[in-house]
Amino acid sequence: MATSKNQTTPPAAEAVIVGGNRIPFARAGGKYSSASNQEMFTAALEGLVARYGLQGERIGEVVGGAVLKHARDFNLVRESVLGSSLSSQTPAYDLQQACATGLEAVVTISNKIKLGQVESGIAGGTDTVSDAPIAVSEGLRRALLAAGHAKTLGARLKAFAAIRPADIAPLTPSTDEPRTGMSMGEHQAVTTATWGITREAQDEIALASHQHLAAAWDSGFFDDLVTPFRGLTRDQNLRGDSTMEKLAGLKPVFGKNLEGTEPTMTAGNSTPLTDGASAVLLASREWAAERNLPVLAKVVDAETAAVDYVHGHEGLLMAPAHAVARLLTRQELTLQDFDFYEIHEAFASTVLTTLAAWEDADYCRTELGLDAPLGSIDRERLNVNGSSVAAGHPFAATGGRIVATAAKLVAERAAETGRPARALISVCAAGGLGVAAIIESAADGSVSTGSTSATGSTSATGSVSTGSTSATSTTGTEA
Amino acid sequence: MADSYLKAVNSGVTKTLAKKLGLPRPAVLRRWAPGQPLTTGPVLVVGGRPGVEDDADRVAAALLGWDLDVRQVPAGSTPDPALRWGAIVAVMTEAQKPTDLSETVLAIGANLRNLAGNGRVVTISRATVAGDAPALSATRNGVDGFLRSLAKELRGGATGNGIQLTEAAQVGDPSVLAALHFFLSSKSAFVDGQLLKVGDGPSWDATDFDWTRPLAGRVAVVTGAARGIGADVARTLSRDGAHVVVVDVPAAGDSLARVANEVGGTALQLDVTAPDAGARILEHARARHGGLHVLVHNAGILRDKLLANMKPEKWDAVIAVNLDAQLRINEYLLGANGFSENPHIVSLASTSGIAGNRGQTNYGFSKAGVIGHTRATAPLIAAVGGTANAVAPGFIETDMTASIPAIARQVARRASSLQQGGQPIDVAEAIAFLASPGSTGVNGQVLRVCGQNLVGQ
Numbered sequence: 001m002a003t004s005k006n007q008t009t010p011p012a013a014e015a016v017i018v019g020g021n022r023i024p025f026a027r028a029g030g031k032y033s034s035a036s037n038q039e040m041f042t043a044a045l046e047g048l049v050a051r052y053g054l055q056g057e058r059i060g061e062v063v064g065g066a067v068l069k070h071a072r073d074f075n076l077v078r079e080s081v082l083g084s085s086l087s088s089q090t091p092a093y094d095l096q097q098a099c100a101t102g103l104e105a106v107v108t109i110s111n112k113i114k115l116g117q118v119e120s121g122i123a124g125g126t127d128t129v130s131d132a133p134i135a136v137s138e139g140l141r142r143a144l145l146a147a148g149h150a151k152t153l154g155a156r157l158k159a160f161a162a163i164r165p166a167d168i169a170p171l172t173p174s175t176d177e178p179r180t181g182m183s184m185g186e187h188q189a190v191t192t193a194t195w196g197i198t199r200e201a202q203d204e205i206a207l208a209s210h211q212h213l214a215a216a217w218d219s220g221f222f223d224d225l226v227t228p229f230r231g232l233t234r235d236q237n238l239r240g241d242s243t244m245e246k247l248a249g250l251k252p253v254f255g256k257n258l259e260g261t262e263p264t265m266t267a268g269n270s271t272p273l274t275d276g277a278s279a280v281l282l283a284s285r286e287w288a289a290e291r292n293l294p295v296l297a298k299v300v301d302a303e304t305a306a307v308d309y310v311h312g313h314e315g316l317l318m319a320p321a322h323a324v325a326r327l328l329t330r331q332e333l334t335l336q337d338f339d340f341y342e343i344h345e346a347f348a349s350t351v352l353t354t355l356a357a358w359e360d361a362d363y364c365r366t367e368l369g370l371d372a373p374l375g376s377i378d379r380e381r382l383n384v385n386g387s388s389v390a391a392g393h394p395f396a397a398t399g400g401r402i403v404a405t406a407a408k409l410v411a412e413r414a415a416e417t418g419r420p421a422r423a424l425i426s427v428c429a430a431g432g433l434g435v436a437a438i439i440e441s442a443a444d445g446s447v448s449t450g451s452t453s454a455t456g457s458t459s460a461t462g463s464v465s466t467g468s469t470s471a472t473s474t475t476g477t478e479a
Numbered sequence: 480m481a482d483s484y485l486k487a488v489n490s491g492v493t494k495t496l497a498k499k500l501g502l503p504r505p506a507v508l509r510r511w512a513p514g515q516p517l518t519t520g521p522v523l524v525v526g527g528r529p530g531v532e533d534d535a536d537r538v539a540a541a542l543l544g545w546d547l548d549v550r551q552v553p554a555g556s557t558p559d560p561a562l563r564w565g566a567i568v569a570v571m572t573e574a575q576k577p578t579d580l581s582e583t584v585l586a587i588g589a590n591l592r593n594l595a596g597n598g599r600v601v602t603i604s605r606a607t608v609a610g611d612a613p614a615l616s617a618t619r620n621g622v623d624g625f626l627r628s629l630a631k632e633l634r635g636g637a638t639g640n641g642i643q644l645t646e647a648a649q650v651g652d653p654s655v656l657a658a659l660h661f662f663l664s665s666k667s668a669f670v671d672g673q674l675l676k677v678g679d680g681p682s683w684d685a686t687d688f689d690w691t692r693p694l695a696g697r698v699a700v701v702t703g704a705a706r707g708i709g710a711d712v713a714r715t716l717s718r719d720g721a722h723v724v725v726v727d728v729p730a731a732g733d734s735l736a737r738v739a740n741e742v743g744g745t746a747l748q749l750d751v752t753a754p755d756a757g758a759r760i761l762e763h764a765r766a767r768h769g770g771l772h773v774l775v776h777n778a779g780i781l782r783d784k785l786l787a788n789m790k791p792e793k794w795d796a797v798i799a800v801n802l803d804a805q806l807r808i809n810e811y812l813l814g815a816n817g818f819s820e821n822p823h824i825v826s827l828a829s830t831s832g833i834a835g836n837r838g839q840t841n842y843g844f845s846k847a848g849v850i851g852h853t854r855a856t857a858p859l860i861a862a863v864g865g866t867a868n869a870v871a872p873g874f875i876e877t878d879m880t881a882s883i884p885a886i887a888r889q890v891a892r893r894a895s896s897l898q899q900g901g902q903p904i905d906v907a908e909a910i911a912f913l914a915s916p917g918s919t920g921v922n923g924q925v926l927r928v929c930g931q932n933l934v935g936q
Binding site: 043046047049050051052053055056085220222223224226227228229230233292293294 | 729730731732733735736737739740743744745746747748749753766767768769
């Protein structure tokens, strides 16, 4: 794929999003309580294969992962591929970046496609808290290892003798931050209080999430994004009939011991523990065209950030604020240049603290190094088809859910208006991590610039004329 | 679904017992398998006149082209007792008055004891048309009653079916031969006592036709394909070479995905009652597979209630799914010129729509409605070189019929000439035949797949 300098430089290869598939997300201990990560991810792959007729296809690479993972699942994604209808010659590997796993997988694959290293890829993730691994205590583990290494019966008995009653208790997985011992909710409670986010504002986000997701289901938006699994046909956590009154009646669960503050974070405006899996099909435009596959969007660019929440003062889930700022700078875009914002609702307040940070001149100057605040967004464009508070958040599966939803949204918008549409995606993650990405509608001919050098806020209207003329002049399969 | 009675009367001591007691003994039907010969033995062609080049000779010549052992014997001859006919084909097209057929039917009779298990009797005659002289009309219509009665006399899984030529159709026409091929083969295992009208539809070149992959290169859409008959239709059309789009409601998406992956097709999660269902089917078929040649309207629901207890939603749901959806999709596809060349629509009717069924006024209406729109659609689609036909299953062993109470289920199973329920594959084979290029002369017809169920025609 190397291009020599003395030729006309072709536009950089594009990584397009063909479509996605997920299984409905189930509440922990619900419909998928006996389903393993591998079963769920295989189901997500199988639905994708069926939707796009990929039976026997050798995909360039399948990349995904799980946050809560059994030791036996060291090759989770490859094993899922082997259990699917894809060609067994499809390579795969596991990737893990906490809640950003799915989005990072999309970024990784799109980069390989842009480099020409692969022509196609499936990115995704799966997680189950119902079927989470349970480990033995450190004391029992050391004793068992010592017994295994022992050469004599005596040495073996001696090793077992070292086990204390307390060592028998199993270790259940914890989502607490290892370096602070605080749960994610407690961390976010601090950030929420710092930014003065009200209970009412959080409940409004939560209510909108349920209402938007319910409306999307009712309108059939997920008909080609979701395949039922184990008798579940919709997201189990969804409560389309939720009201502000009902949400207001819930007791706070996080930040109850924060001095001088009223706790505001409830089970209603926080994301529930959930089981599920998702997958997104990415490809070069040519690969998709050769197989008569649709093209919803292209992955424009992405940025990952991390914040020092251990020694510094930054909130655990504030990294996306940084990632987005750097991404916008590189792309010469403003925060207002987007038709859709998909901000992962780890908690309703995560969305609100992120938005507040972008509006805060002081924060943008001191923390993000910007001359001016990024400003506010049109809230009508935020999580328009619901997000994690309503859908649930099976950690590694969330990225795939968001990317597929956003890709379909920009494709539909572009088809309606005849103009390119663009979405900003941001996902926060444990460990002070955050990933942001930009995707743009990419139906044949609708975006002709190819590379990512859109010029600020005028870019959308700037490429309209070229877009529509080339759409009429070509019939789908250029190249 | 296991028919344990059928198993019992075909094996071991219970077989002997059933024989001695004179109990009904349904046979294990021969069903299609790759590489299987077309018939189980030599084929006898009757109805020919010695020394004349007639239709019987033309049929015999065609059968020889299929590498069959074909025989024509002199009138009144007695067959070798050891001989087992795989099929008897009676050519009756040239009869002008009833007595012209005496020799032919008696020749069939003389050979019936030599018909092999799962053998075939196929009559080829002409349908009555307006303007027939009374004697000619009597002759042609007489075949109808003869065939249906004969089918009821056959045992051991043998079936009797008839081809009725209409218009200018000739016995050597590809469409006529395709129907003959279907009736002779094990693909028609559960089709019995039926007369199929074959006209001279659009020309179809049968030269070098690959009978093992009749749908090669065709794009087929099957609704209600997640399970049951629809899933078997998808498998069968795929086996015959078609690119298959399987359609079912989003809630059935997981089993739909399994079917799609099994047949190497694509899954379209879609409620056929959606106003834009036709447009979405066409968009998917065209964008992903380059066209739309075959549409199988299989999606259907049951909401049984006596009419006195019928709730509006139960009536409306059945009409919406079983009938209105088909009408709307057909109307869209024909209006939008959506079909590719020589398209075939095959709709699922039911014997309940022919004979009626207590507790099924809604279902019966919808299925009779399907027959109605199929007849009316036939000339419309003929204008673009296509066909519209319906298949009416009788008692088929599916999850649906498994829910019928045990005694009623046993009675329903035995209430046909073949004394058993059919399998979903039997319905699928009939649909595959009507979806194949060979069926271009069959248009506006209803083919029953019912083992000659005792209800209705």
